[in-house]
Amino acid sequence: MNTIVGLDVGSTKICCLVGEVTEDEQLRIIGSGIVRSQGIKQGVVVDVEKVSESILAAVEKAEQISGYHIENAYVGVTGAHISSVNSRGRATINRNDHEITTDDVERALENAQAIAFPHNREIIHVIPRGFMVDGENGVRDPVGIHGYRLDVEAHIVTGAMTSLQNLEKCMTNAGIGVTDFILQPLASGEAVLRESEREMGVIMVDIGGGTTDIAVFINGSVWHTISLKVGGNHITNDIATGLQVPFSVAEDLKIRYGHALETAVDEDKTLDVVAFGDDSEQAVSRSDLVSVIYARVEEMFELILREVKRTGYDTLLPAGLVLCGGTASLSGIRALGQQTMDMPVRIGAPHDLEGLVDSLGSPAYATAVGLLQWGMRYADLPQGRSRRQEDGWWKRLGNWFNGAILPG
Ligand SMILES: Nc1ncnc2c1ncn2[C@@H]1O[C@H](COP(=O)(O)OP(=O)(O)OP(=O)(O)O)[C@@H](O)[C@H]1O
Ligand SMILES: [Mg+2]
Numbered sequence: 502m503n504t505i506v507g508l509d510v511g512s513t514k515i516c517c518l519v520g521e522v523t524e525d526e527q528l529r530i531i532g533s534g535i536v537r538s539q540g541i542k543q544g545v546v547v548d549v550e551k552v553s554e555s556i557l558a559a560v561e562k563a564e565q566i567s568g569y570h571i572e573n574a575y576v577g578v579t580g581a582h583i584s585s586v587n588s589r590g591r592a593t594i595n596r597n598d599h600e601i602t603t604d605d606v607e608r609a610l611e612n613a614q615a616i617a618f619p620h621n622r623e624i625i626h627v628i629p630r631g632f633m634v635d636g637e638n639g640v641r642d643p644v645g646i647h648g649y650r651l652d653v654e655a656h657i658v659t660g661a662m663t664s665l666q667n668l669e670k671c672m673t674n675a676g677i678g679v680t681d682f683i684l685q686p687l688a689s690g691e692a693v694l695r696e697s698e699r700e701m702g703v704i705m706v707d708i709g710g711g712t713t714d715i716a717v718f719i720n721g722s723v724w725h726t727i728s729l730k731v732g733g734n735h736i737t738n739d740i741a742t743g744l745q746v747p748f749s750v751a752e753d754l755k756i757r758y759g760h761a762l763e764t765a766v767d768e769d770k771t772l773d774v775v776a777f778g779d780d781s782e783q784a785v786s787r788s789d790l791v792s793v794i795y796a797r798v799e800e801m802f803e804l805i806l807r808e809v810k811r812t813g814y815d816t817l818l819p820a821g822l823v824l825c826g827g828t829a830s831l832s833g834i835r836a837l838g839q840q841t842m843d844m845p846v847r848i849g850a851p852h853d854l855e856g857l858v859d860s861l862g863s864p865a866y867a868t869a870v871g872l873l874q875w876g877m878r879y880a881d882l883p884q885g886r887s888r889r890q891e892d893g894w895w896k897r898l899g900n901w902f903n904g905a906i907l908p909g
Contacts, residue, residue, distance in 0.1 A: 504531075505880070506563075506574040507872025508677070509685070510556065510668065512541045512711030512732065513827060516869040517559040517574065518861070519567040522877050530856035530873075532567025534559040543711040543730045544580030544685075546667040553674035560675055566857065573678040575872045577685040578625065578668065579714050582661035585726045587630065588613045592651045601634065601643045605651050613655040623665055625682050626658040630722045641721075656723050658684050680876065684726055686714035688871030691878070693825045693849030693864070694718065703820035705849075706805055707867060708828035710734045715805060717814050725812045729804055733828040736797045743793040744785050750774050760791045761798045761833035798834060802841035821845030827865035 503522040509515065519532040536558045540551030560571050590613025592605045610627055618624070632640040634648035643651055665682060672679050689707040690699075699718040707714040711732045717725040736759075740751035758772055770787040805822075809815045821844040824834065829848050838846035850862055851870035861870055 503877075503880070504569055505873050505876040506569075506571050506680075507577075507688070507869055507876065508556065508559070508574040508672075509577045509688075509866075509869040509872060510541060510546075510552065510671075511538055511577075511709050511868070512544060512734065513709060514538050514865070515541075515555045515559040516866065517556075517563040517571070518869050518873055519563050519569050519571065520856075520873040520877070526877075527855055528873055528877055530854060530858055530861060530870075532563045532565075532569060532857065533859065533861065533869075534562025534564075534566070536562065541711070543732075544578075544709075544714075544728060545582060545664050546671060549667060549671055549674070552668075552671040556671055556677065557675040560677060571677060573680045574672070575680050575683050575688075575876045576668065576672065577688050577868050577872055578660055578665065578682045579685040579709075579712050579728045580660075580664060581712075581728060581730050582664045583625070583658065583684065583726070583728050584622075584660075585656060585658045586616070587724065588616050588655055588657055590614070590653045590655060594649055594651060599647045599649060601646050601648060601651055603644055606632075606643060606653070609651050609653040610655055613653055614657060616657075618659055621662050622659040623662045624657060625660050625665075625684060626656070626687070628656045628658075628723055630654040630656050630724060631720065656726070658726055683872055683875050684714075684716075685868045686716035686726055686728075687723060688869075688875050689714065689825050689849075689867040690716050690718065690723075690871065691874040692851040692867045692871035693823055696721075698820040698823065701820040702814070702818040704805070704809055704818055704822045706822055706824050707826040708732055708801065708824065709826040709865075709868075710828075713801060713805065714826075715808060717809065717812060717818070719814060719817050724814060727808055729808065731801055731804065732826075733831075735801075736794055736828070736831075739793050739797045740790060744789060746774060746783065746785065754785065754790055755794065755831070758787055758790060759794050759831055761794055761831055761837040763788070763791055763795045765833050766791050794831070795837070798831070798837055799841055802838050806842050818844065821847070823847055823849040825849045825864040825867035829864035 505520045507518045515538045517534040521529045540548030590609045592608035631654050632643040633652040690705045700721050702719040705716045709732050713729040715727050737751045741748045766788045772785045773782045850864045
């Protein structure tokens with residue numbers, strides 16, 4: 502039995518999940534530790550000590566429940582320091598038989614990485630988007646095909662070395678090794694997307710507390726990834742400022758009475774809240790609350806739309822947008838997304854979970870569950886290129902093609 506650990510270090514919560522892969526390849530959750538996150542701002546570590554403590558607390562809880570001693574974990578990364586680029590690489594096949602091998606694929610992918618990255622960046626993922634053999638497009642698994650020239654289109658994700666080092670330091674302080682860093686929206690995509698959506702073309706959007714993580718999937722593979730510095734905390738901040746209540750009251754109002762659509766409030770209601778410590782009640786209008794939420798969420802969708810248009814892939818996404826992350830639980834957000842983005846929107850959440858599932862089927866746990874699913878699918882495969890420099894790291898690619906990124 503294989504045990505996998507995933508650690509989602511979010512701006513709002515830190516979630517450590519322990520999963521077992523059963524003999525029939527099912528994932529069974531055997532433990533979870535979820536704690537409030539401290540020291541993370543917009544996806545990045547701003548206080549090493551606090552983050553280390555939070556990680557340790559989440560890990561200890563998950564250990565207690567699962568009875569499993571955690572040594573390593575797949576860790577989700579996000580933040581404005583992440584950037585991604587699509588690049589092409591080539592390998593010439595000079596052998597007599599001209600049959601493409603995993604070595605040739607490795608050479609083509611190495612070649613795709615031979616673009617100038619600033620020295621302070623670290624490669625997190627190198628994901629093939631598609632191959633071309635002798636100029637022939639649309640090859641998914643080139644191994645075994647005969648040809649003279651192999652081209653690969655790769656999606657390369659990099660992060661700021663310092664941000665990754667800080668996160669790794671927190672992990673080390675908590676006594677946990679990093680199996681691999683996984684870009685959070687790629688993990689979330691594992692948990693919430695259907696294979697058919699990835700094939701057709703879909704945008705995965707994870708709106709958490711501090712960040713909005715976006716991944717565009719086309720033809721079954723990832724074509725674009727980005728993290729925006731905006732999330733549910735901004736909605737709460739707007740409520741706090743707009744209605745002049747403390748952040749904690751604003752958060753409570755958002756979750757209990759919030760709605761993304763102004764039209765949902767047909768008749769104004771007054772909500773009484775205890776705003777400041779003196780127990781005196783303050784009246785808040787629900788329609789004011791909803792107006793504030795509407796304005797911010799609409800702006801968030803406009804930002805997402807602008808980002809997707811900027812990529813030029815906006816016409817290649819018939820499956821629309823799949824929304825997850827804690828903010829996806831906001832009432833009316835699906836309808837507002839559909840209206841603003843003018844495309845189908847659905848709320849995605851982890852599904853078909855087995856074991857100690859509790860609330861893990863909610864959109865907020867997409868990344869944490871997705872990290873386990875990622876680990877299950879791509880364990881020991883060369884996603885964390887820079888962390889796996891050992892010889893032959895690419896040799897196992899053969900297995901990878903049988904995975905869902907590039908079904909063979
Ligand atoms: N029912 C709800 N309605 C509106 N917002 C909600 C609801 N439930 C949770 N949220 C919001 O979701 C956000 C937290 O989402 P999530 O747990 O996905 O964040 P995170 O993963 O810790 O953060 P990030 O991914 O940005 O680093 C908070 O802003 C919270 O207010
Ligand atoms: Mg998150």
